[in-house]
Amino acid sequence: RVHLSSELDIESYFLALKKLRGVEVQEEEPDFDGILAVANETGNQTLRGNISLIRLDLKVFFGEWKEAAEMLNSAGDDVQDALLASFSGIRWTILEALFLSRQLASARIFSHPSSGGEGRTRQCKREDDTAEKNGFLQDQALSNELASLYFESIGDTTQKSVHRENAIRCYSEWGATAKVEQLRNLT
Numbered sequence: 513r514v515h516l517s518s519e520l521d522i523e524s525y526f527l528a529l530k531k532l533r534g535v536e537v538q539e540e541e542p543d544f545d546g547i548l549a550v551a552n553e554t555g556n557q558t559l560r561g562n563i564s565l566i567r568l569d570l571k572v573f574f575g576e577w578k579e580a581a582e583m584l585n586s587a588g589d590d591v592q593d594a595l596l597a598s599f600s601g602i603r604w605t606i607l608e609a610l611f612l613s614r615q616l617a618s619a620r621i622f623s624h625p626s627s628g629g630e631g632r633t634r635q636c637k638r639e640d641d642t643a644e645k646n647g648f649l650q651d652q653a654l655s656n657e658l659a660s661l662y663f664e665s666i667g668d669t670t671q672k673s674v675h676r677e678n679a680i681r682c683y684s685e686w687g688a689t690a691k692v693e694q695l696r697n698l699t
Contacts, residue, residue: 523547524544525566548560548563652682653683654679656676656682676698
């Protein structure tokens, strides 16, 4: 029983990797619903919680915010138990704080009448430089993606394209081909 649980826990991470790479799950392979059914049958709350967290992470990663919020509300104790049982909660908190701080910084820059967008451009450049210096591909990709959205919002299509292509390059190097396809479909 413990062996099966561990195997399914590992399998759930393989499923997440397939989703990131845009690889379809074969019929004979277990999927999230199948693993969740086994977790329910065996009463394994940790596995149930981990499945919920992985699905939630994927929704957030692909920018499916409404679905992520609905999933978080409907998952209830499963997610809370998983957060307490592992260090995934720390990761989620850091990602959420990073996202919210970037939103707040953007709001401040957008609302400042004299900024003209130059402050946001400098901030994007600093984020890109820091991520590149430290080799954080996912941070490089995210900062370029956010920069492209900013430049799109102010109508600067040249900078939007440059940052979108940089985001695609970083996501490609990281191996997140499904995210690459999502970005390519936006243009």
